[in-house]
Amino acid sequence: MTELLSLTGIGKTYGTVRALEDVSLTLRSGEISCVLGDNGAGKSTLIKIIAGLHRHDEGTFTVAGEEVRLDSPRQALDRGIATVYQDLAVVPLMPVWRNFFLGSERGHKRWGGLSIDADGMRATTRRALADMGIDLPDVDRPIGTLSGGQRQCVAIARAVHFGAKVLVLDEPTAALGVKQSGVVLKYVTAARDAGLGVVLITHNPHHAYLVGDHFTLLKRGRMAGSHARAEIGLEQLTTEMAGGSDLAELSHELARPGTGASPVDPARPADPAHPADPVDPAEERPQP
Amino acid sequence: MSPSDVLVQGRERPAALRRLAGRPELGALIAAVAVFLVFAAVAEPFLRVSSLGTVLYAASTIGIMAVPVSLLMIGGEFDLSAGVLVTTAALTSSMVSYQLTAVTWVGVLVSLAVTLAVGLFNGWMLSRTKLPSFIVTLGTFLMLTGANLGVTKLVSGTVSTKPISDMEGFASCRWLFASEVTVGGLTIKATVWWWLGLLLAGSWVLLRTRFGNWVFAVGGDAAAARAVGVPVARTKTVLYLFVGFGAWVLGQHLLFSFDTVQSGEGVGNELIYIVAAVIGGCLITGGYGSVVGSALGALIFGMASKGIIYAQWNPDWFKFFLGAMLLLAALLNTWVKRRAERGPR
Numbered sequence: 001m002t003e004l005l006s007l008t009g010i011g012k013t014y015g016t017v018r019a020l021e022d023v024s025l026t027l028r029s030g031e032i033s034c035v036l037g038d039n040g041a042g043k044s045t046l047i048k049i050i051a052g053l054h055r056h057d058e059g060t061f062t063v064a065g066e067e068v069r070l071d072s073p074r075q076a077l078d079r080g081i082a083t084v085y086q087d088l089a090v091v092p093l094m095p096v097w098r099n100f101f102l103g104s105e106r107g108h109k110r111w112g113g114l115s116i117d118a119d120g121m122r123a124t125t126r127r128a129l130a131d132m133g134i135d136l137p138d139v140d141r142p143i144g145t146l147s148g149g150q151r152q153c154v155a156i157a158r159a160v161h162f163g164a165k166v167l168v169l170d171e172p173t174a175a176l177g178v179k180q181s182g183v184v185l186k187y188v189t190a191a192r193d194a195g196l197g198v199v200l201i202t203h204n205p206h207h208a209y210l211v212g213d214h215f216t217l218l219k220r221g222r223m224a225g226s227h228a229r230a231e232i233g234l235e236q237l238t239t240e241m242a243g244g245s246d247l248a249e250l251s252h253e254l255a256r257p258g259t260g261a262s263p264v265d266p267a268r269p270a271d272p273a274h275p276a277d278p279v280d281p282a283e284e285r286p287q288p
Numbered sequence: 289m290s291p292s293d294v295l296v297q298g299r300e301r302p303a304a305l306r307r308l309a310g311r312p313e314l315g316a317l318i319a320a321v322a323v324f325l326v327f328a329a330v331a332e333p334f335l336r337v338s339s340l341g342t343v344l345y346a347a348s349t350i351g352i353m354a355v356p357v358s359l360l361m362i363g364g365e366f367d368l369s370a371g372v373l374v375t376t377a378a379l380t381s382s383m384v385s386y387q388l389t390a391v392t393w394v395g396v397l398v399s400l401a402v403t404l405a406v407g408l409f410n411g412w413m414l415s416r417t418k419l420p421s422f423i424v425t426l427g428t429f430l431m432l433t434g435a436n437l438g439v440t441k442l443v444s445g446t447v448s449t450k451p452i453s454d455m456e457g458f459a460s461c462r463w464l465f466a467s468e469v470t471v472g473g474l475t476i477k478a479t480v481w482w483w484l485g486l487l488l489a490g491s492w493v494l495l496r497t498r499f500g501n502w503v504f505a506v507g508g509d510a511a512a513a514r515a516v517g518v519p520v521a522r523t524k525t526v527l528y529l530f531v532g533f534g535a536w537v538l539g540q541h542l543l544f545s546f547d548t549v550q551s552g553e554g555v556g557n558e559l560i561y562i563v564a565a566v567i568g569g570c571l572i573t574g575g576y577g578s579v580v581g582s583a584l585g586a587l588i589f590g591m592a593s594k595g596i597i598y599a600q601w602n603p604d605w606f607k608f609f610l611g612a613m614l615l616l617a618a619l620l621n622t623w624v625k626r627r628a629e630r631g632p633r
Contacts, residue, residue, distance in 0.1 A: 051515070053515075072517075073514060073515050073516070073517050074517040074519075077516070077517050083515065085512075085515060090509075090512055091504065091505045091508035091509040091512050091513065091575065092508065092509065093504070093508045093575045093576045093625065094501075094504050094505065094508055094575070098501055098504065098505075101501070102501060102502075102505050102513065102516050102518065103502075103505075103513070103516035103517040103518050104516075104517075105498035105501050107498070114497065115492075115496045115497060116496055116497055116498055116500075116501065118496065
């Protein structure tokens, strides 16, 4: 497995606010690396640095062994890093095929590449989606008419089609229902099986543990843990993610006076999605 | 669970029918036919061949600007300076040629440089300051309005430019920008050809080039466009340059058609261009619309402004009509957009 990208001691400061400090992460091909953290933990800052939207202030960022400082999403894309954002992955009013090729439009030979090859791009979009197992006969409909999960899938298929080596996914399942989340995670593993390295940003440890090979925990801009899959179980991951001792303390504070019963079990924080999760972790991926 | 279970689509109507119903210019087409029928019924002279030439001329003077203005609106921005920029273009051309006693082509070229510079300034201000284009171009609008009057008075001592029809190059410039051809009673002015050319070019660029794809994207969701590598600022700046080009063409037409230019003209026309674009199906919020629709909007404008005269109605009501059309069109566009987003369910 070749190393795709590596972050060492990365830091980022916005004015006087220290958003990220000393974060390290390595990603190899065919690997899913999950970044977990609560709101404000620095997940989106990390993603913006990898995606080329912001430059890092400290540390080294290497892509395929070469140190880089990315100034624009275009530079990241040119190095094979494709980012799929939760809410801004696509332009809702544009047809699916125009979205699919946005920024990478294909020229038509007849006009010396001046004109775009609309029919060819429609056909390619249909085929690329079918290859990922997405059945969408009419690629002319505005992508806004698709469900959230479908849009994520199209965005992932787009990244795979355009030869991305690294796929960065920002909270792909956050706004989705149980069933749709399952579908999206399936395409995440499909991308992994195609040899891509995936950085999966999430605050849902259950979704992370279903597919992840490595887990990085962020807390208030710092690394709170970094574990290979073999080193950590779902319960421990959930506990760490939920704040571990913090949660135990909270649980104690919230306990009803008199009964002594704790409303929150630190090992199993309230996640309404979990009990109904369609894919059993053990079935999807036997624990090593 | 197979993914296609989830992704299976609902019942769909025939694609061709749905595509027609979802076209942004459909409302404008229906309105244009309706306006035509109304005036054909009430105004006998409206149907004469010569009237067609008059209507087309009126439509072209709006349409030339409505093409770039509609592209800009699809790209998510306004240009309130578009109306007075036409006057600036005419004034610059006239005064440069006159003051330098040069061939009129010199003024024409300097004028092009000035209009493109104003477009560049608008685009640059927009992307540098991140102010809304409404404010940026309102500023340029006021500055140009003042400069048009101020510079003209300073240079020629009056509020209009000196005649330049006896100068060298005038005839050839007039041929390019203000000539007319009469075929079987139908008089076609040069602006109609310019309009047609810009219309075809604009529509082709929008629908069949990668730049056109970017225009839709920056207007629909600039952040998403930037995230996939679309140069948002450059795309918008090019759209402002295109508005500058349109203003240059129309300005040269006014100059070589009327010989002198009144420096206070053009104020208010920017709104008519926007009205034509909106009637043609452009969403105020960007990301959706059509260049062909803007031509239909301009045609409605031409038919209504001349039809009212042919029907011997009080022309004061023209603006009322225009306002009502705008509201109807904006409502229709929002409805079409919602349908487009919701899909064929």
